[in-house]
Amino acid sequence: MTGHRLAWVMVAAALVAGCGDKPQQNGDQQVVLIGQASPLTGPQAHLGKDNENGARLALDEINAAGLTLGGKKVVLELKSEDDAADPKTATTVAQKLVDEGVAGVIGHLNSGATIPASKIYSDNNIPQISPSATAVAYTAAGYKTAFRVMTNDAQQGSVLGNYAVTKLGAKKIAIIDDRTAYGQGLADEVEKAVKAAGGDVVAREYTSDRSTDFMAILTSIKGKAPDLVFFGGMDPQAAPMIKQMKQLGMTAKFLGGDGVQTPTFIQLAGPDAEGALASNPGLPLDAMPGGSAFKAKFEAKYGQIQNYAPYAYDAMHVLIDAMKRAGSSAPAKYLAELPKTDYQGVTGRIRFDAKGDLAGGAVTLYQVKDGKWQTLETVQSGK
C-alpha cells in the first residue's frame, strides 16, 4: 500500500518538476533550450569548443529547416556551459542547465565529468547524450537518461582482443597494464576477448603510470615467447616499453589502445615505433559515411575539426529526432523514444543497446608505418 502511495507521490513530484521545464513561449513560436557542456577553458578548451561547434552546427541546420513538434513551430536555442573537464565543476554546470530548463543535454566531453553529471540529469529526468565519454562506468550506473554515440572502452577492448587473435594470428598473448582505471579496464576486456577467441594469455604483468623501466617484466614475458604484447596504458610508458622490447630482441608484435595511438608515441619511440599497432574508438573522419560533406560544412563555419565535432553533431540530431517522433520536446515524452533511435548520421548508423551505449560501435586500428599512424581497418564491435 505504502509502496503505491510512494509511487503516486513520485509521479506528482515528477509532474511538478516537469512544470519548471515548460518551454518558454515566444509569440506563436515555442523556444526549446538544449544544453551543451564541455571544457571551454583550460588545456582541453580546443576540444570542448569543437564539441560545442558540432552541436551548434546541427542545431542551426535544424532551425533553418524549420522544426514542428506536435503541430507547433519550435525554435531551438543552445545553452553552452564550461565544465573545465573537472568532475566538481561538471555537477555545478549540470545543475545550472537543469535549473535553466533545458529539454536535453549534449555532453559532457570527458568521462570524468560525464559520470558525476549523469546523476543530476537522471535525478531531473533530462536526457543526456555524450559525444565522447568512453568509460564503461558512465552507462553502467543504469540511468535511463544516459546515452552515448561513442564506442566505449569495453567495446574497444573486445575488438582489440579479438583482432589480435583472429586477424593478427597471435596465439600466445602477454598483457601488461598500468593499474589505472583506464589501463586496467581496457586490459581486462582484452583478456576476456582473447580467451573467447581461443587465444592463450601467457602472461599478465603490471606496471605503473610513472614507470619507465620495464626490462624485468619484459624479460619475464620474453621467457614465455608470446606472439603479441598488449599494453593497456598511455604513450609515455608505451614508448620506452617498445624500445626495451627491441633492446631485448623481442619479435612479438606490440598492440595498444587509444592511449597509445598518439603522435607523441611516435615522437618518443622514434624508429622503434615502426610496426606498432593501436586502436582508437570511432572512425577516421575521411572514412565516415558523411565525413567529407561534414568537413566542408564545418570548416566553412568554424575552421579545422579537432576531434569529436562529428559526434556532437550526430548527438544533437539524434536528440531532436527522438523529439520529432514523440511530437514533443517534453523530456517525459520523448525520453521513451530515445532507446528506439535508428539514425543514419555522419559518423555512421546510430542505435542504442539496453544500457544506452552505441550498438555495434566502430573501432579503428592503426599501425605505424614510415613514422606515421596509418589506418589499417575499422571493425564493428559486437561481432
Place this chain on the structure above:
Amino acid sequence: MDIFLQQLINGLVLGSVYALVALGYTMVYGILELINFAHGEITMMGAMVALAVIGALALAAPGLPGVLVLGAGLVVAIPVCVALGLVIERVAYRPLRHAPRLAPLITAIGVSIILQNVAMLIWGKQYIPFPAVLPQGRHTFHGAAITDVQIAILLLATAIMLMLILVVQKTRLGRAMRATAQSRQVASLMGVDVNRVIAATFAIGSALAAVAGVMVSAYYGLAHYYMGFLLGLKAFSAAVLGGIGNLGGAMLGGLLLGLIESFGAGYIGDLTGGFLGSNYQDVFAFFVLIAVLVFRPSGLLGARGVERA
C-alpha cells in the same frame, strides 16, 4: 638460465643508476645529517639541460658524432648542476645549519617542488624525447641481450664510483670531508674550512646527479619534469638500505635495490604460482628494506656513529 642472466643484467644496470644517485644523498647525509630531497630534481635538471644542449647542437651542427654530442651535453649539464647544488646549499641549507633538524628537511622539500615547477615552466609538461645519440648496438651471449648504452652505463658508473672512493680516501679534500663528518666543531678547530668542505660535497653530489640524469634519459629515451621524484625516492631508499652516510653502502644498496626489483618483478609471479604478480614489485623491494632495517637499523654497511662519509 638466459632469463636469469638477462634479469641480472637488467638489475645491475638499474642498480648502478640508483647507486650513482644514492651517493649524492649519502654524502650530504654523512656530513650534515640532512636528507637533501632536492637531489632527485638535480638529476632531472641534468637531463633537461643536456637535452637542451643536444637539441641546440642538432640544429647548429648536424652530423656530429653521437658520443661527442652527448659529451657536450654532459660538459654543460655538470657545471649547471654543480652551480645549482651550490646555490641550493648556500640559500636553503646554510642559513638553517644550526636550526632544528626538521627545518632544513622542509626547505629541502620546498626546493624540490620549486625545481620541478621551474622545469615545468621552461620545458613544459609533456614528455620530451631524448635523441638516440649513442650507438644502438646489441650484443647477445647465452641468450641474454646487452646494449651499448647499458654497457656504457655500467662502465661509467663503475669508473665514477672508483674515482669517488679515491677522492674520499686519498686526497686532502677527502680527509677534510671525513673529518667534517666525524665532528664539524673539531674539524673546524683543526683548521678545516667546514663551509668549503660542505660546498664541495654538494658540488660533487650534484655532478654525480647530472651524470646519472643524462644516463637515465639516454637509456629510456625520454625526459620529463617529474622524472627526478621517483628516481630520487628509489635512490634514497637504496642509500638507507646500504646504510645512509656510508659510500660503500650507497653503492651496495643501489645495486641490491636494482637486483631485487628486477628479480622480484621477473620471478614473483612464477614463484607464487600467479598468486602475487609484478604489481607487487615495489612492495617486494620495500619489504626487503623494512626487513633489513628491523635487523640492522643503520642499514647493511651503516656504521654506528663513527666513520661516516
